[in-house]
Amino acid sequence: MDGELPVPREELENFLRTSSQPFGTFVRADGDVWMLERSMVEWFLNELPQPSQASLDEMTRSAVRVRFVEGGCLEKPLGKKVVLEVKDRDKIRELADLLQLVPEEPRWHCMCHGDYAVGFLQEDGAEHFLGFHHGHALRRDGVWGGDATLASPLGVLKWLDSQGLVRPLRGFLQDEKQREAEQGEVQSWLEAGPVALRESVALWLQKGQKKEALSEVYAAASAVSSAQLLEWIASGVRQHYQSLPAWILDKMDPSEIFAGLGAEPSEKQLIGLALLVFEPLRLPLLLQIPTPLRRQLLQAFPREGAYHFSDQLPRDYEGLLGCAPPELLPVLEKAWSKPRDNYGVSYFEERKVERLQALLAWAERIPPRSFQAFRALLNLVDSLICSVPLEESKPILLGCSQSSGQAVARHLAEAPGYADGAFADFPRAAKKQLVGLGESLRLEALPRLKSRLGVSRWSAGALEMVKLALAVGLLWWLSH
Numbered sequence: 001m002d003g004e005l006p007v008p009r010e011e012l013e014n015f016l017r018t019s020s021q022p023f024g025t026f027v028r029a030d031g032d033v034w035m036l037e038r039s040m041v042e043w044f045l046n047e048l049p050q051p052s053q054a055s056l057d058e059m060t061r062s063a064v065r066v067r068f069v070e071g072g073c074l075e076k077p078l079g080k081k082v083v084l085e086v087k088d089r090d091k092i093r094e095l096a097d098l099l100q101l102v103p104e105e106p107r108w109h110c111m112c113h114g115d116y117a118v119g120f121l122q123e124d125g126a127e128h129f130l131g132f133h134h135g136h137a138l139r140r141d142g143v144w145g146g147d148a149t150l151a152s153p154l155g156v157l158k159w160l161d162s163q164g165l166v167r168p169l170r171g172f173l174q175d176e177k178q179r180e181a182e183q184g185e186v187q188s189w190l191e192a193g194p195v196a197l198r199e200s201v202a203l204w205l206q207k208g209q210k211k212e213a214l215s216e217v218y219a220a221a222s223a224v225s226s227a228q229l230l231e232w233i234a235s236g237v238r239q240h241y242q243s244l245p246a247w248i249l250d251k252m253d254p255s256e257i258f259a260g261l262g263a264e265p266s267e268k269q270l271i272g273l274a275l276l277v278f279e280p281l282r283l284p285l286l287l288q289i290p291t292p293l294r295r296q297l298l299q300a301f302p303r304e305g306a307y308h309f310s311d312q313l314p315r316d317y318e319g320l321l322g323c324a325p326p327e328l329l330p331v332l333e334k335a336w337s338k339p340r341d342n343y344g345v346s347y348f349e350e351r352k353v354e355r356l357q358a359l360l361a362w363a364e365r366i367p368p369r370s371f372q373a374f375r376a377l378l379n380l381v382d383s384l385i386c387s388v389p390l391e392e393s394k395p396i397l398l399g400c401s402q403s404s405g406q407a408v409a410r411h412l413a414e415a416p417g418y419a420d421g422a423f424a425d426f427p428r429a430a431k432k433q434l435v436g437l438g439e440s441l442r443l444e445a446l447p448r449l450k451s452r453l454g455v456s457r458w459s460a461g462a463l464e465m466v467k468l469a470l471a472v473g474l475l476w477w478l479s480h
Helices: 009-018 038-045 053-060 089-098 153-162 167-192 195-206 215-223 226-233 243-250 254-259 267-278 283-288 291-299 313-322 326-335 342-348 352-365 371-387 390-398 402-414 416-422 428-437 445-453 460-472 474-478
Strands: 023-027 033-037 065-070 082-086 116-121 127-133 137-139
Touching: 009 023, 009 038, 023 038, 033 038, 053 089, 065 089, 082 089, 089 153, 153 167, 167 195, 195 215, 215 243, 226 243, 226 254, 226 267, 243 267, 254 283, 267 283, 267 291, 326 352
Parallel strands: none
Antiparallel strands: 023 033, 065 082, 065 116, 116 127, 127 137
C-alpha cells in the first residue's frame, strides 16, 4: 500500500486517540469502506525516515549471529520457532552483501507482518529485528517510515536455500509463476474489451485501479456501446476486473443500455446483462427492463456452461419480485439500488413495523428453487429487525407462524450447504443448545443463549445467524 492517506489525517488521529480497538473502519470520499489494523493507522501517520542502505548495513555487518524466526515481526518476533541460525561471520557477511535495497523508492507498506523475523545479534548483546516479507521486502518497525524492496531478492533467497531454509525460494518462484499468469489474464481481459478503451484502461491499471483515476476511462467510454460493455462483462476472463464495465454502464441511462442491445441480443450480451443486473442485484435496472427483453433474458437461463454467477439467479429474482407486495416495490427499488447502504434500511425509516410484517409474509410466499433470492430478502429482514426497537419487533417475531419455519425448511432443502455453513463455527454443545432454545420463537433466547455459551458479545456471523433464525423461524425448523 502506498503512503497516500485514505481519509483526512484528523480521522486517523481521532481513532488512535479515542479508540482502543485493534481495527478501525473508515469511509473514503468515494464511498469505499476501509478497515485498517491499528498498526496500519500508526504507519500512515508516522514521520520516520525512509529505509536507507547505510542504516541496514550498520545493523547487518556488525552482527555476530543471524536467526530467522517463523511467524512474522512486529518490532519483535510474532512466533517462537527458529528455522535458521547462522553464527559463521563469513556467511553473515555474505548475507549482508546480498541485502541491497532499491534506492529512493516511493513510500509503501505491506499489509501483513511478514513471513519471518530476522534477528541480528550484536556484540553488546542487543538484537535488532527485520521483518522479511514475501521473499522480496524488509521492514524495520520504529526505525523506518516504510518498507524496503530488495534490489536482488533471488540472491538472498538462494543464500537461504544454501543454508537449509528452502521454503522462501520455493514460495517466491511459485509467486513469480502466478504473477506471470495473472499478467497474461489481464492482457486477455484487455483484449476482450472494446478497442477504444484499451489505452485508458491500461493506464488505470498502472495507477492501481483507483476510482479517482477513472476519468479518462469514462471519457473514452462515450464512443462505446452498451452491447460492447455487456459482452466484455461476459468474456469469462479476469472476474476481479468485471466491476469496471459495470461502473461505466451504471453511468448510462437504463433506456440507453437496453436500446444498445437491439431487438435480438446475442447470447453473450444476455449473459452480460444477467451479470450486470444480478451481481449484485440492481433492482432499479431489473424493474425497468422492457418486457420482451426480460422474457429473452429468462428464456436464456438456466443453461449449460460455467460463468461467474449461478445460472439460477435470474429465475430466483424473478420469483422474488413476482410475489412481492406491490406497496413495497418502490421502497425496494431505492433500497437495493445502493448495496453498501446496509441493505437499504435507511429507506424504511417510515412504517418500519408494518413493512417488517410485510417482508416476513413475503418470505413465506417465495416460490421453490429461489434460495438465493430468499437469502437476499433475509438480509434485508435481518437489517430491518436491528433498526426496529425491541418492544415493537418482539410481537411480530413472536407471531411468526409455523409456515415461516416451513418456508425456511423448503429453501434449506434446496441448498442444504447453507444450514451447515451457518453453524460451522459453533461447537456441538452450542448447536444442541440452539436446537433446544428453538422450541419457541422468543427473543429472550438471545441473552439466554449468550449466557449459556459464556460469551460477552456475539461475533458478527453468529449474531446474524441467530437473528435470522428468530426472524423467519429457522430455530423452529431445527427443533422439529
